[in-house]
Amino acid sequence: MLVAVDFPDLVRRSGGFRHGAPHDVVVGGDGARVVFRRSAGRFDAAASLWVLTVATGVEQEVAAVATGGERQVAAGPVERFGIDRDATTAAYAVGGRLFRADLRTGDVTAVPTAEPATDPRPDPAGVNIGYVTPDDCLRIAGPDGADELLAGEPAGTSWRDPGGVRWGVSDPAGREFGRCRGWWWAPDGGQVLAARTTGSVSLHLLDLDGGWVDVHWDRETYPYLVDVHWADGGGPLITVLRRLQQHGLVLSVDPRTGETQVHAELADARWVEPIPGTPRHLPDGRVLVGGELAHDGFDARCLFADGSLLTPPGLYIRRVIGVLPRADLIVEATEGDPATRDIFRIRASAGGGRTEATRLGPARPAAAGGDVLVIGEEVRRGDVVVHRLRSYVEPLPYSPHPILSRVTDRRLPAAVLYPPEHLTGSRLPVLLTFGDGPGRQQVTQDPAGWQERCWWAAAGFAVVSVDPRGTPGVAPSFEKAVHRRLADVTLADVLDALRDLTGKHPDLDLTRVAAHGTGLGGWLAGLAVTRRGDAVRCGVARDPVTDWHDLPPALAERYLGRSADAPEMYAHHALAPDLPHPALLISVGDLDAERDFVRELLG
Numbered sequence: 001m002l003v004a005v006d007f008p009d010l011v012r013r014s015g016g017f018r019h020g021a022p023h024d025v026v027v028g029g030d031g032a033r034v035v036f037r038r039s040a041g042r043f044d045a046a047a048s049l050w051v052l053t054v055a056t057g058v059e060q061e062v063a064a065v066a067t068g069g070e071r072q073v074a075a076g077p078v079e080r081f082g083i084d085r086d087a088t089t090a091a092y093a094v095g096g097r098l099f100r101a102d103l104r105t106g107d108v109t110a111v112p113t114a115e116p117a118t119d120p121r122p123d124p125a126g127v128n129i130g131y132v133t134p135d136d137c138l139r140i141a142g143p144d145g146a147d148e149l150l151a152g153e154p155a156g157t158s159w160r161d162p163g164g165v166r167w168g169v170s171d172p173a174g175r176e177f178g179r180c181r182g183w184w185w186a187p188d189g190g191q192v193l194a195a196r197t198t199g200s201v202s203l204h205l206l207d208l209d210g211g212w213v214d215v216h217w218d219r220e221t222y223p224y225l226v227d228v229h230w231a232d233g234g235g236p237l238i239t240v241l242r243r244l245q246q247h248g249l250v251l252s253v254d255p256r257t258g259e260t261q262v263h264a265e266l267a268d269a270r271w272v273e274p275i276p277g278t279p280r281h282l283p284d285g286r287v288l289v290g291g292e293l294a295h296d297g298f299d300a301r302c303l304f305a306d307g308s309l310l311t312p313p314g315l316y317i318r319r320v321i322g323v324l325p326r327a328d329l330i331v332e333a334t335e336g337d338p339a340t341r342d343i344f345r346i347r348a349s350a351g352g353g354r355t356e357a358t359r360l361g362p363a364r365p366a367a368a369g370g371d372v373l374v375i376g377e378e379v380r381r382g383d384v385v386v387h388r389l390r391s392y393v394e395p396l397p398y399s400p401h402p403i404l405s406r407v408t409d410r411r412l413p414a415a416v417l418y419p420p421e422h423l424t425g426s427r428l429p430v431l432l433t434f435g436d437g438p439g440r441q442q443v444t445q446d447p448a449g450w451q452e453r454c455w456w457a458a459a460g461f462a463v464v465s466v467d468p469r470g471t472p473g474v475a476p477s478f479e480k481a482v483h484r485r486l487a488d489v490t491l492a493d494v495l496d497a498l499r500d501l502t503g504k505h506p507d508l509d510l511t512r513v514a515a516h517g518t519g520l521g522g523w524l525a526g527l528a529v530t531r532r533g534d535a536v537r538c539g540v541a542r543d544p545v546t547d548w549h550d551l552p553p554a555l556a557e558r559y560l561g562r563s564a565d566a567p568e569m570y571a572h573h574a575l576a577p578d579l580p581h582p583a584l585l586i587s588v589g590d591l592d593a594e595r596d597f598v599r600e601l602l603g
Helices: 009-014 172-176 447-458 476-480 486-501 520-531 553-560 567-572 591-602
Strands: 023-027 033-039 047-053 058-061 081-083 089-094 097-102 108-111 118-122 129-132 138-141 147-151 183-185 191-197 201-207 212-214 224-229 237-241 247-253 260-267 287-293 300-305 315-324 328-335 342-347 357-362 366-369 372-375 378-381 384-388 403-407 412-417 428-433 462-466 508-518 538-542 584-587
Touching (some): 033 081, 047 089, 081 118, 147 201, 247 287, 300 315, 315 342, 328 366, 412 486
Antiparallel strands (some): 081 089, 089 097, 089 118, 097 108, 138 147, 201 212, 237 247, 315 328, 328 342, 372 378
């Protein structure tokens, strides 16, 4: 039996196996430059800013310059950055200090600000730079040294105080939906669309000269602001949802008056699942919206333009990456095997007819602008790779070889990972992983996602992972079957799959099964131990959720509904009443302690 080799907690928790690769890639609107962050290697979390000039193939690190006899330290680390429309100017902050970078020369100058800066972004023309202050105000730094308050509240009314207000930052519900931004430049740079958060979220169109108008929608009926997109081709597009997320609207906003018009309605008896990257305007003016097909035998996640289907029903759309000339959509999607993700080009030109999707390669970080597409390290124009971004990624510590299959009559994706030197016929204790919980795939072909499970396999366990109903990637009906019955469906699926796997994997010793998970996955691992002790002898719950009342309502109510309407539902899904439990370790991530606990209880 091999002895497990530990690896740094930083790497395990931060996805550090990808450090050294280009990331946070953006492409200028004219396709002339590609901007990205890159760190020096696997264990270097600090990243600096780089720019590729596509025509010459030259990569240049954005460097500090001498300013007034004092050298400004501005080359890194860069946590977040923004660019103008054509990637000629970048803005970023280091330790609260704001910097402007000329991406054509690589030179950087410090921008004086009245307050420390976060989330800086230049306007589309690269003239003014907007930023958020620590007191949750929006300010604009101009090229002439001016630094003016655009939106904010009097001192002492920060969101951190009771009744406080935040400008330009994402609210907790927005982050649950993947909206991490709270303000957006107008395409002409003359306005800013900003979120104002108290107990609820409102939107406001702010003129740089001090005027403003409110964006009007029924915020009481549709309190959740899910997504905002504002680019050339039209006014802002926003998606709003009802509190229980079973109905939503895609609205266009008149930037002069703030009035809204309904472009599309989104409805589902369980919950609406908007597709990241939508809504957005296509070059021909149509509005791209994500939705689902659930009739005539179809069960698919698709894209529509003004109501017309754009994507093949057999393609499960994960997100929209961008649009290339001739209205070619670049999307990340799954076709067939839910363990795979690929990048596809979709012909989205108007005129109807048969939809066409072309696979471009395995899914990796991707970005599009002008006629340039970046997939991983490849920079493409059309079908030609014109450059490869340098990468310092080191080899992964482990080379995983999980055996993937579909099991039970529900065709649940499942995987078994054996110890490296396992001999067939030797019975093995089982580690049943719940990962990060509902909505997160475990059964994938991404090697980086298997590193911790490889560690457990090297410690002598047969590691079993199952994607039960409630997991994306198969079909919308599969994903939403857990509505109002998450715990029961998930545990039943995982344990049914484990029993079914023994037909092809007789070395799985079902008398020695342990569960493991993190967050909501830790909650599931805890339920498996406390409620299904007949099948699971012990477990590790890492940073578990013990009470669903502690979760953001946008997450909890998607699965369970309002606690005031169904208190018994929340009680049924609570882990806290079952704690402490002698067979369950509540862990903060000490792998050695977790391994020793499981070994001791499994024998």
